[in-house]
Amino acid sequence: MVPVRSTYRITLLVLLFWCALPGVAGSVSDEVLSARALEIEAAFLVKFSSYIHWPKQAFSSPDAPLVIGILGRDPFGSVLDTIARSYVMQGRNVEIRRCTDLRTLCSSHIVFVTVGAMESMEAIVASAADRPILLVGNAPDFLERGGMINFVVVNNRIRFDINVTNSHRAGLEISSKLLKVARTILQ
Amino acid sequence: MERRIFCGCLLSAFPLVIAVMLVSGFVQTTPAAAGQDGDLSVLSLDELLDLEVVSVAKVPEKLTKTPAAISVITGEDLRRNGVRSLPEALRMVPGLHVYQIDGNKWAVSARGFSSRFANKMLVMIDGRTVYSTLFSGVFWDVQDTMIEDIDRIEVIRGPGGTLWGANAVNGVINIITRDSADTQGSLVSLRAEDGPDGEVSVRHGGWLNDRLSYRVYGKYFDRDSFERSDGADAEDQWHQGRGGFRMDMNISAANKMTLQGDLYKGKSGETVRYVTPSYPYLNYGSEEAPVSGGNILGRWNRAFSDKSEITFQAYYDRIERNEFFIDETLDTIDLDMQHRLDLAESLEFLYGLGYRYTKSDTTGKETIPGIYSYAMDPRVARDNLFSGFVQARIGIVGGRGEITVGSKFEHNDYTGFEYQPSIRALWNFNERHALWASISRSIRTPSRIEDDSNINIGLVQPPVNGMMTFVRLMGNDEVDSEKVYSYESGYRGRLGENIFVDLSLFYNRYLDLLSGVPAGQITPEFSASGPHLVYPVLVANSRDAETYGLEMSCEVSVADWWRLTGGYSWLQMHLLDVGISQEARQGFGEDQNAENLFSLVSYMDLPHDLELNSAFYYVSSLDGLDIDSHVRVDLNLSWHVNRTVTLAAGCHNLFDDSHQEFSNAMDGILASEVPRKIYANLTISF
Numbered sequence: 001m002v003p004v005r006s007t008y009r010i011t012l013l014v015l016l017f018w019c020a021l022p023g024v025a026g027s028v029s030d031e032v033l034s035a036r037a038l039e040i041e042a043a044f045l046v047k048f049s050s051y052i053h054w055p056k057q058a059f060s061s062p063d064a065p066l067v068i069g070i071l072g073r074d075p076f077g078s079v080l081d082t083i084a085r086s087y088v089m090q091g092r093n094v095e096i097r098r099c100t101d102l103r104t105l106c107s108s109h110i111v112f113v114t115v116g117a118m119e120s121m122e123a124i125v126a127s128a129a130d131r132p133i134l135l136v137g138n139a140p141d142f143l144e145r146g147g148m149i150n151f152v153v154v155n156n157r158i159r160f161d162i163n164v165t166n167s168h169r170a171g172l173e174i175s176s177k178l179l180k181v182a183r184t185i186l187q
Numbered sequence: 188m189e190r191r192i193f194c195g196c197l198l199s200a201f202p203l204v205i206a207v208m209l210v211s212g213f214v215q216t217t218p219a220a221a222g223q224d225g226d227l228s229v230l231s232l233d234e235l236l237d238l239e240v241v242s243v244a245k246v247p248e249k250l251t252k253t254p255a256a257i258s259v260i261t262g263e264d265l266r267r268n269g270v271r272s273l274p275e276a277l278r279m280v281p282g283l284h285v286y287q288i289d290g291n292k293w294a295v296s297a298r299g300f301s302s303r304f305a306n307k308m309l310v311m312i313d314g315r316t317v318y319s320t321l322f323s324g325v326f327w328d329v330q331d332t333m334i335e336d337i338d339r340i341e342v343i344r345g346p347g348g349t350l351w352g353a354n355a356v357n358g359v360i361n362i363i364t365r366d367s368a369d370t371q372g373s374l375v376s377l378r379a380e381d382g383p384d385g386e387v388s389v390r391h392g393g394w395l396n397d398r399l400s401y402r403v404y405g406k407y408f409d410r411d412s413f414e415r416s417d418g419a420d421a422e423d424q425w426h427q428g429r430g431g432f433r434m435d436m437n438i439s440a441a442n443k444m445t446l447q448g449d450l451y452k453g454k455s456g457e458t459v460r461y462v463t464p465s466y467p468y469l470n471y472g473s474e475e476a477p478v479s480g481g482n483i484l485g486r487w488n489r490a491f492s493d494k495s496e497i498t499f500q501a502y503y504d505r506i507e508r509n510e511f512f513i514d515e516t517l518d519t520i521d522l523d524m525q526h527r528l529d530l531a532e533s534l535e536f537l538y539g540l541g542y543r544y545t546k547s548d549t550t551g552k553e554t555i556p557g558i559y560s561y562a563m564d565p566r567v568a569r570d571n572l573f574s575g576f577v578q579a580r581i582g583i584v585g586g587r588g589e590i591t592v593g594s595k596f597e598h599n600d601y602t603g604f605e606y607q608p609s610i611r612a613l614w615n616f617n618e619r620h621a622l623w624a625s626i627s628r629s630i631r632t633p634s635r636i637e638d639d640s641n642i643n644i645g646l647v648q649p650p651v652n653g654m655m656t657f658v659r660l661m662g663n664d665e666v667d668s669e670k671v672y673s674y675e676s677g678y679r680g681r682l683g684e685n686i687f688v689d690l691s692l693f694y695n696r697y698l699d700l701l702s703g704v705p706a707g708q709i710t711p712e713f714s715a716s717g718p719h720l721v722y723p724v725l726v727a728n729s730r731d732a733e734t735y736g737l738e739m740s741c742e743v744s745v746a747d748w749w750r751l752t753g754g755y756s757w758l759q760m761h762l763l764d765v766g767i768s769q770e771a772r773q774g775f776g777e778d779q780n781a782e783n784l785f786s787l788v789s790y791m792d793l794p795h796d797l798e799l800n801s802a803f804y805y806v807s808s809l810d811g812l813d814i815d816s817h818v819r820v821d822l823n824l825s826w827h828v829n830r831t832v833t834l835a836a837g838c839h840n841l842f843d844d845s846h847q848e849f850s851n852a853m854d855g856i857l858a859s860e861v862p863r864k865i866y867a868n869l870t871i872s873f
Binding site: 042050051063084085086089090153155157175176185 | 225227228230233235236237238239365368369400437684741746747750768792796827828829830833872
């Protein structure tokens with residue numbers, strides 16, 4: 001049965017071809033993935049400041065620093081500090097603070113809510129209520145629960161969704177340039 | 188008695204403006220993005236959006252770690268400067284010479300040899316090589332895509348042969364479009380220019396399933412003709428329709444496939460000069476040359492680990508062009524594979540194989556009006572090109588230094604076996620400063636015109652012994668490839684927090700450049716039009732030349748809302764032979780390039796979602812072509828009205844009614860004056 005044999009031979013060849021190539025089974029661990037993803041998210045977090053308009057009273061002086069608070073166990077580590085150090089937002093330095101409780105949250109302009117801190121999301125939203133604080137997170141239901149910008153991984157890249165109703169309520173104006181590159185906008 | 192030769196057309200280019208990089212392989216350069224070192228703060232929003240979370244593929248290489256003169260312009264740069272065509276985009280690249288010849292033709296080259304048929308540059312769109320095998324050079328009027336979908340344009344000045352896995356003598360231009368996952372939703376762009384010119388582009392992107400994204404696009408533009416320096420209508424109006432698609436399938440982060448294709452059809456107007464056998468010997472004619480073509484390309488990239496990655500690519504491309512002097516139908520089939528292997532911590536090994544089949548058919552045009560006979564022998568050429576390359580990158584001194592050695596090998600139907608080795612070294616003083624140097628040998632293989640032509644290209648006046656005497660260009664299948672030895676070095680560094688500087692120096696030695704050489708006796712010949720004489724000119728490896736110069740560029744982030752990029756280049760080119768005529772020198776491109784180029788582009792983000800861009804270009808005179816120096820200022824204001832609508836308005840050539848940028852000493856095309864253009868642009872994305 002010639003046809004059968006030739007099919008068999010092709011299969012064998014294909015198998016040999018794949019086996020000959022090294023590292024077929026190799027893949028990237030989740031750890032590497034999240035480290036890189038967090039690094040990019042950290043850069044976005046700092047970069048967002050240039051696309052948000054805060055009311056004047058949000059800053060105590062014209063050269064007061066822009067404060068980014070981390071709520072929950074800090075996932076970024078030194079990466080965020082490194083990026084913040086070399087960034088100047090409209091003449092302001094960027095300061096990173098690890099918030100231990102909700103009271104310190106009020107002095108921040110941007111607050112990153114870690115997945116771990118999502119348990120107390122309602123309390124966070126309540127204490128930030130009516131203050132110009134941009135709430136950023138990376139949990140699936142973050143925007144529905146009062147968040148403003150939420151990171152998602154799409155097609156191996158970092159994207160984000162924006163809830164403009166929530167940001168409006170806080171008195172924040174998000175530039176249309178940022179809105180333009182967002183994946184989805186919740187009204 | 189002094190006799191003069193009247194040459195009117197492209198073919199009269201004595202030193203043949205020619206040729207081709209019969210290359211295979213494709214450039215797989217890496218994004219100019221920051222690496223793993225945490226320096227992401229310098230990236231723009233768009234660049235951040237572009238970063239891959241898992242980069243199993245080659246770790247994105249920092250610009251500062253490439254041992255070559257490389258520049259990158261992004262799609263965002265194009266949008267902000269109101270650029271609507273690929274050659275115009277290249278003006279922004281430091282060290283690239285871009286001269287617009289008429290309404291739809293450009294001369295684009297790096298490091299000398301500028302001409303419409305600049306033949307020492309390799310140009311690729313998404314890995315597909317674009318050039319004509321017949322006369323070589325790139326027909327820029329048919330190289331286009333949806334401008335909004337361009338991710339970036341990478342330009343390497345200098346030989347790209349070994350490092351990039353493809354061969355190119357003076358430079359590589361690689362135009363890369365965005366992944367279809369990044370062009371989701373619908374976009375409509377409308378453009379109106381004084382002229383009146385108009386352009387409409389439409390694109391739609393979506394997901395077929397959660398791994399397979401796609402986009403389709405269509406565009407059409409119509410541009411009015413320019414005027415010539417004497418005020419006459421140049422009749423170089425231009426219109427073209429184009430459509431295409433791209434599909435990307437992410438089977439997994441380490442396994443990706445791309446399928447893309449385009450079709451286009453249009454007309455490119457021109458005024459040509461040709462010789463007639465009777466007084467006044469030179470005549471002019473206008474035409475709208477039909478151009479059409481299409482391509483389809485598939486690519487499969489598989490990473491087995493962060494140490495091993497393989498890419499396969501195949502494409503088919505068809506070009507049809509019927510100009511006054513040029514008629515060719517070209518079919519190309521190209522197959523390529525490339526495999527990267529990290530054999531050890533500090534040893535990266537890269538190799539590739541390629542095959543290309545081309546069929547160049549010139550039977551469409553048997554004769555050219557006037558005295559021109561037009562014949563290629565053979566009329567139809569079927570050529571095979573086999574190629575391979577190997578390259579090793581070795582880290583030294585704990586990764587601070589790097590040495591790259593390799594060579595490309597190929598076998599072509601014109602000159603047989605060829606090799607193109609290079610060695611490059613890079614030294615990082617620290618994270619901020621790096622020096623590099625390289626030595627390479629590259630070749631340019633003869634094109635069909637140099638091998639197959641048998642064409643009457645001019646007329647000797649007054650007639651010899653009272654008989655009409657044709658100048659006939661005769662191809663020579665004995666010719667060898669042109670060879671170039673390049674010596675380069677460069678510095679790249681970050682000064683302070685916000686200033687990037689890039690400097691490169693080069694010396695190129697060209698051997699065996701091809702040109703037409705008067706050969707032998709004037710011989711009588713009989714044809715239907717009666718007896719006449721033939722003055723034969725034979726293609727031969729007859730000239731050597733040298734070029735040297737420097738290129739500088741600088742990027743300054745003045746504030747988080749203001750960025751400046753500047754470029755300066757200085758170029759010298761000399762033919763090494765003594766006693767050749769000025770005419771011959773010109774044809775080679777000596778004094779046909781600006782010695783000094785200067786550019787300054789400013790990017791400002793203003794309040795209320797406004798962006799103001801301005802660009803200043805200075806191009807010194809092209810003495811050999813009698814072209815004066817010129818200054819060009821462009822201005823663009825964009826307003827992101829809301830998430831859906833962006834309005835832009837601007838002016839190219841703000842302070843100048845019009846100026847001529849190039850001339851047509853050799854190619855028979857009459858040059859036009861490049862006019863001021865005022866435009867408005869509406870982009871709707873939803």
